Amino acid sequence: MQLKILSTGSVGNCYILENEKEALIIELGLNFSKIKEALNFDLSKVVGALVTHEHNDHSGLNGKFINEALNNAVTVYSSEKLFNLFSIKNHNAKNLIKYKFNNLGKGFQVYPFEAVHCNADLKPCVDPLGFVIYHKDCGLVLFLTDSLVCKPIFKGVMQFNNIIIEANFCNDIINSRFKEGKMNHSLYHRILKSHMSLNTCRDTLLANDLSQVQKIVLIHLSDSNSDERKFKKVIEEATGKIVHVANNNQILEFNKNPF
């Protein structure tokens, strides 16, 4: 299995888990033509696209990229509330059932859970989701982005093999930028209330059973409030695992076993 990182961060998010037979798109925060290109214009192995929430960088402006995917006959999986928000009515727009494994294609299963995320006005998003994705090649994968915290306690319930998780900002950097007047008040508070800090990311990881984890991929780093090298170092030292900081147009081997 490979993890293709097409785009990560507040400009746009799109990731693909792909083996020879199947491909699962995670997030539609990118023009669909770019996603098609990444799949060599072959959509036949796409089992579907998962979408976490309604922000432009995950679904396009007013769900534009969700509609583009649907127009290309790709099945899009998200919450019923998200489809209702964008008035999307299409037989290929499928509601996921939270806290259950939903089958996608032959090889994938996805277990959606509640994320904690809000809009610019600090009102909560309609139904933001995180995912646990299973495929025999990459095992159990935790995928969590745009979430203040990780609500479910997975320890004792799920043993992850790989983890893809947001590490958006670091408190030291964001606080000093705010004090220096480089950020306005509302943006500062919005980030603090809706995105995962490096410390929360570390604590979330350490609250889980990491004994079977091969790789940890840090995603959705803020352009201004993060430091790639520091983030990698902090998470590596805390977990003792292989840590990658996601970059656009990056491909990582993503397997259950180290080979």
Ligand SMILES: [Zn+2]
């Ligand atoms: Zn985002």
Ligand SMILES: [Zn+2]
């Ligand atoms: Zn968001």
